[in-house]
Amino acid sequence: MSTSGRKRPPLVAPKRTRKTPAKPAAKRARRKPARSRNPIIAFFTRIIGWVFRVIWGISWRIGVVITLIVGVAVAYTYTTLPEYASLLDGRAKGSVTLLDSKGDVFAWRGDxxxxxxxxxxxxxxxxxxxxxxxxxxxxxxxxxxxxxxxxxxxxxxxxxxxxxxxxxxxxxxxxxxxxxxxxxxxxxxxxxxxxxxxxxxxxxxxxxxxxxxxxxxxxxxxxxxxxxxxxxxxxxxxxxxxxxxxxxxxxxxxxxxxxxxxxxxxxxxxxxxxxxxxxxxxxxxxxxxxxxxxxxxxxxxxxxxxxxxxxxxxxxxxxxxxxxAQAGGYFADWVMASGPEFFTRDTTEDVIIKTTLDQRIQRAAEDALKYIFEEKVREGSKAQAAIVVMSADGAVRGMVGGRKTKVVGAFNRATQANRQTGSAFKPFVYATALELGYHYDSVVVDEPYCLNIAGSGRWCPENYTRKHYGRVTLAEALRQSLNIPAVKISESVGRELVRKVASDFGIESDLAAGPALALGASESTLIEMTGAYAGILNGGSSVTPYGLVELSLLGDSTPLMGSGGGIGERVIREEAARELIYMMSRVVDGGTGGRAKLPDREAAGKTGTTQAARDAWFLGFSADYVAGVWMGYDDNTPLTGVTGGGLPAEIWHETMVRVHEGVPVKPLPMLRPAPKPAPAPAPRQRREQRPRSNNPIENILRGIFGGN
Structure with a gap:
């Protein structure tokens, strides 16, 4: 086979040499030889980098360790956490909720x-x-x-x-x-x-x-x-x-x-x-x-x-x-102190206490005290006062222990202050006499009177007026707050018997042993005295003042305890109590307590002023409520121009007017003596008549002009 004579292309591409393009001459000229770095700067740069790498290496390892520790701690703590429901109430102690007489909450104590x-x-x-x-x-x-x-x-x-x-x-x-x-x-x-x-x-x-x-x-x-x-x-x-x-x-x-x-x-x-x-x-x-x-x-x-x-x-x-109401003030504190500590101050349970408090009456007492001190007491006076209002069975309806009423845990002058009672004690002297057969119209002679007291010598009491009034009835002696008749009656019936009657009525403080007992030389608290007067109102039976009615645990319908107070044993006969109430009503109606007279209802009470006027009292009652008022200074400074028949009687009056708003009028349960018959008019004396004259003219003139 002949060929065309053309040369065949090789089967493998010929090896080619890549030539780098030549750079322009200008660029070659601008290029500078590389400059060597400063060895000092390079050294410190390497040191800083090394330190940073060391710190970072340590830090992330420490961070990992801390994270692991925190994670383990959190995991362990997680296992110790209790169930959610058990965390909601963390109190170590319980609470006490106080309800008033209507069942409304008025105060809380505890947690x-x-x-x-x-x-x-x-x-x-x-x-x-x-x-x-x-x-x-x-x-x-x-x-x-x-x-x-x-x-x-x-x-x-x-x-x-x-x-x-x-x-x-x-x-x-x-x-x-x-x-x-x-x-x-x-x-x-x-x-x-x-x-x-x-x-x-x-x-x-x-x-x-x-x-x-x-x-x-x-x-x-x-x-x-x-x-x-x-x-x-x-x-x-x-x-x-x-x-x-x-x-x-x-x-x-x-x-x-x-x-x-x-x-x-x-x-x-x-x-x-x-x-x-x-x-x-x-x-x-x-x-x-x-x-x-x-x-x-x-x-x-x-x-x-x-x-x-x-x-x-x-x-x-x-x-x-x-x-x-600021947590119930003095009354709530008193109720808490009257209950067992393991259910009040130290309770670990939630306790409900129903009380005798009437919030309307409490406000009445507070408002009355505020009114008198704003209107009748000089500005800046440091004198204090206290009020207790209760029912005849001893149920306390309101309590004010001092001029500052919005307090908790403060000194309560109504329950904690022992003060001389003065003539406010005299009703217990006459209660003893009436129980023994005296009567409101029994007569005692108010005359100079002295006693020889063993170890003290001769003591001669005097009346506040320093006068003597001769023969006076017991009712008149109490109405005028005569001292000598009170001492005479106390001595005649026996001091020990007077002490017993007062004690049975609820006056638990130590009573004086001497003849000054009849004049209120002993000390007592306002709540004791008010409770004793409640015994007179209820017909002669003692009472124990109380504020706690029922105590129960939250959620329980059955009370754990009931009232610790109320009417107790009879002290004097009801007839004697009725006579005494009548005598005390004369104190308000024209006696030393005239400023306490209420406008629409009967009231009875007694004033009391101690030696040097360090304490002034008025205690009394209507047919519905008993109230006691004390006034004085905490440091026993004498009051100026204040007697029991003054500001205390006015505080009592203002309190009781407010307390009786809307309360039906009821008469006092007292003796009502038959009115004494009016003295018969003296018989008219007939004029002696002259015999008629035989002279007709004279007889006519006598008939016209009269005469003899």
């Missing part, structure tokens, strides 16, 4: 717990207010809020404090951990009292902060956010002895925490920072001002609209009527 609430059922306004005030990122952090901590440190440093002093940046979860005391229970052998235990739980240090953070992380792992918030709302102290939002809502507003409006929710949330100081029962205006700040926070965080804010600020939260 009150209104009942379990949760974040789902509580008022949204309270829930939002707490979050806005205490932890606005509550639903976003895992229990510890680094942003909040950094912000708190910045604020503390800016205000010149240490980084951990002042604002702590604690979340609600961390605060709840402190409320739980990190799971440490109160132990009486380790702490002197609960206050010391709480103070130890609140102590702040780096170690405590770390423990708090671990506990908070464990809680967030164990419980839901709403469960943590529920524990916080149930355990937080909100002032006034109220633990938890439900107790506080009932305590201050008389309603459930589920029904709080924005201003009320804001007020409770505002208490969390300083519950005792900001409590509305301590200073309502200060509490309202704090609530307005909380409302502003709620607005900025979108929980309230502008219109809702305007309404809340225009209508600040107000206290309920029971809260206005």
């Amino acid at each position: 009150q717990f209104g009942g379990v609430i949760d974040a789902d059922t509580v008022s949204k306004h309270l829930k939002n207010a707490v979050i806005a005030t205490e932890d606005r990122r509550f639903y976003m952090h895992p229990g510890v809020d680094p942003i909040g901590i950094a912000s708190a440190i910045r604020i503390n440093l800016r205000e010149g404090r240490g980084p951990l002093s002042g604002n702590g940046g604690s979340t609600i979860t961390q605060q709840t951990a402190k409320l739980l005391c990190f799971g440490v229970e109160f132990d009486e052998t380790q702490w002197k009292n609960e206050a010391e235990y709480i103070a130890d739980c609140r102590r702040s240090s780096l170690w405590r902060k770390a423990k708090e953070a671990i506990y908070a992380l464990a809680m967030e792992a164990k419980y839901t956010k709403d469960q943590v918030l529920s524990v916080y709302l149930n355990r937080a102290y909100l002032g006034g002895g109220a633990y938890g939002a439900e107790a506080a809502a009932q305590r201050y507003f008389g309603k459930s925490a589920a029904n709080l409006n924005p201003s009320e929710g804001a007020m409770l949330a505002g208490l969390l920072t300083a519950p005792s100081t900001l409590a509305p029962t301590s200073n309502l205006e200060r509490s309202q001002n704090r609530a307005s700040v909380v409302i502003g926070l709620m607005r900025r965080q979108g929980y309230l609209s502008d219109s809702e804010v305007a309404i809340a600020l225009a209508n600040p939260a107000e206290l309920s009527a029971a809260a206005e």
Whole structure:
């Protein structure tokens, strides 16, 4: 086969050499030789890099170790956390709720717990207010809020404090951990009292902060956010002895925490920072001002609209009527002291006590005292007064233990002050005499009178007027409060018998042994004296003043104990008591107690003024109520221009007028002596008649002009 003679192309491409294009001459000229680095800078750069690598190597390892330790600590703490339901009531002691005679709450004592609430059922306004005030990122952090901590440190440093002093940046979860005391229970052998235990739980240090953070992380792992918030709302102290939002809502507003409006929710949330100081029962205006700040926070965080804010600020939260009563004052304290301590002051249970208090009568007594001191007592006077109002069976309906009525735990002059009774004691002298057969119209001679007292010499009592009135009846002697007849009667019937009658009527204080017993030289308390006068009103039987009617545990229908007072044994005959009431009614109707006279009904009573006017009393009764009034100075300074028939009688009058508003009029159960017949007019003496004259003209003139 012939070929065409053309050369065939090779089967493999020929090897080609890649040529680098030549650079322009200008570029070759601009290229500079490589400059050598500064060895010193290079050295330090290498050192810094090495240090950084060492620190980073150590840091991430330490971080891993810390994370593992924290994780183990959180895991362990998680296993120790109790069930959610057991955390809701953390009180070491129980509460006492006091009800008045109608069954309405008027006071609380102890650690009150209104009942379990949760974040789902509580008022949204309270829930939002707490979050806005205490932890606005509550639903976003895992229990510890680094942003909040950094912000708190910045604020503390800016205000010149240490980084951990002042604002702590604690979340609600961390605060709840402190409320739980990190799971440490109160132990009486380790702490002197609960206050010391709480103070130890609140102590702040780096170690405590770390423990708090671990506990908070464990809680967030164990419980839901709403469960943590529920524990916080149930355990937080909100002032006034109220633990938890439900107790506080009932305590201050008389309603459930589920029904709080924005201003009320804001007020409770505002208490969390300083519950005792900001409590509305301590200073309502200060509490309202704090609530307005909380409302502003709620607005900025979108929980309230502008219109809702305007309404809340225009209508600040107000206290309920029971809260206005300031925890029942003196009466509540007295009832608490009258019950067994393990059910009152030291109770570990929630106790309900029904009492004899009538809140209408309590207000009447308070208003009367305030009126007299504002209108009749000089401004700046330090004089004190006390009032007790009770029924004839000894049931105390109202009690004022001093001029400051809005107090708790204060000195109660109605039950704790032992003072000389003065002439207010005289009814027991005459009660003894009437029981022995004397009568209201029995006569005693008021004349100079002296006794020789062994060891003391001659004693000659005098009347207040320093005059003598001769023969007077017992009723007149009591009406004018004459001293000499009272001493004479006491000596005639026997001092020991007088002492016994007074003691049987309920005066338990030590009674004087000498003849001055009849003039009230002995001391007694206002409640004892008022109770003794109640025995006169009820017909001569003793009474034991009482305020506690029933005591039961919360939720139990069967009372654990009943009343410890009431009518006791008979002391004098009913006829003697009726005569004595009549005699005492003359004291008010024209006697030394005239200022106590009531405008629409009968009243009876007795004045009392002690030596140098250190004490002034008026005690008396209508057919329905007995009331006692004492006035004096706590340091025994003599009163100026005051006797029992003066200001005390006026306080008594103002009290009883208010007490009897709307009460039907009833007569006193007293003897009513038959009116003495009017003296018969003297017989008209007939004129001696002259015999008729025989002179007709003379007879006519005598018939016209008369005469003889």
